[in-house]
Amino acid sequence: MSAMVPVLLSLMLVLGPAVPQETQDGPYSLTFVYTGVSRPKEGIPSFQATGYLNDQAFLHYDSESRMAEPLGLWEQVDGMVDWENESQLQQAREDTFMETLKDVMHYYRDRGNHTFKGRFGCELRNNSYCGAFWRYAYGRRDxxxxxxEIPAWIPLQPEAVNTKVKWETEGSVQAAKDYLENQCPKMLQHYLQYSRPFLDRQDPPSVSITTHRNLGLIRILKCVAYNFYPRPISMYWTQAGKPVETESWGESPLSENGTYQSWVIVKTLFLDRGPYSCHVQHSSLAQPLNVTWNDSQ
Structure with missing residues (x-):
């Protein structure tokens, strides 16, 4: 049986990222998410891998296509990734990852359908390493x-002691530390040469207000900000210049066009004519947006 961590790390090191140009600010992150399923349903791959730069997916691979492919805005980018080599790399990672899933199921004495997930990557700020992460979950449990810092693999379940002993006996600790603190940051620096226009962009929000009547005497005002990037945004309601208590708020995940949507809701009496104002603050705006509603609208 193949050894998951040493083999995976050796495959990662094959990439040999180019010497990076200067990158500043941030933080920027490079994350890979792997998912393996022991008995997938029809039409669902047994293994999937997705690569993220910050919150944006740029790479996808699965056991059905056996091909690594660019996603989203990165379909327009040439030269950042050798996709043929990346496909071979992900094929080998798939094999070792699924072998590890079998090992873990054996430790639990499990049969049937089970899911194993891995998430690993690193972060940069001002062109310097500032953090890393590498963890696995089996089913819904870490x-x-x-x-x-130790460095070591830390079991989060009793059965994981078996994995810790196996991996550390195979000499994975220093290799894992080197990947997270050296190889991964260099790879991220290389990717940023091509990706900063996407990651640093500032898309201002559009804002709209909708209303509907609820339970007879209650009116619901919903302020929606949409098509903005990056994700952090501040939204709140005021009446006559004074903040009012928010009934609820929410946000949508990153859309296919690479932008976010958020909303904030306030309840008022149906006879209340307002005016109410929705205030929106975002890094793309020189000054906050103020959109006013009153009963005459």
Whole structure:
């Protein structure tokens, strides 16, 4: 049986990222998310891998296509990734990852359909390493994680002690630490040469207000901000210049066009004519947006 961590790390090191140009500010992150399923339903791959730069997916691979492919805005980018080599790399990672899932199921004495997930990556700020992460989950429970400071694999379930002993006996600790603190940041620096226009962009929000009547005497005002990037945004309601208590708020995940949507809701009496104002603050705006509603609208 193949050894998951040493083999995975050796495959990662094959990439040999180019010497990076200067990158500033941030933080920027490079994250890979792996998912393996022991008995997938029809039409669902047994293994999937997705690569993220910050919150944006740029790479996808699965066991059905056996091909690594660019996603979203990165379909327009040439030269950042050798996709043929990346496909071969992900194929090998798939094999070792699924072998590990079998090992873990054996430790639990499990049969049937089970899911194993891995998440690992690193972060940069001002062109310098500022953090890393590598952890696994089995089903809905955290299973094992890597601590770069000790360094060591930390079991999060009793059964994970078996994995810790196996991986550390195979000499994975220093290799994992080197990947997270050296190889991964260099890869991220290389990717940023091509990706900063996407990651640093500032898309201002559009704002609209909708209303509907609820339970007879109650009117619901909903302020929606949409098509904005990056994600952080501040939204609140005021009446006559004074903040009013928010009934609820929410946000949508990153859309296919690479933007976010958020909303904030306030309840008023149906006879209340307002005016109410929705205030929106975002890094793309020189000054906050103020959109006013009153009963004459």
């Amino acid at each position: 299973y094992i994680k890597f601590n770069t």
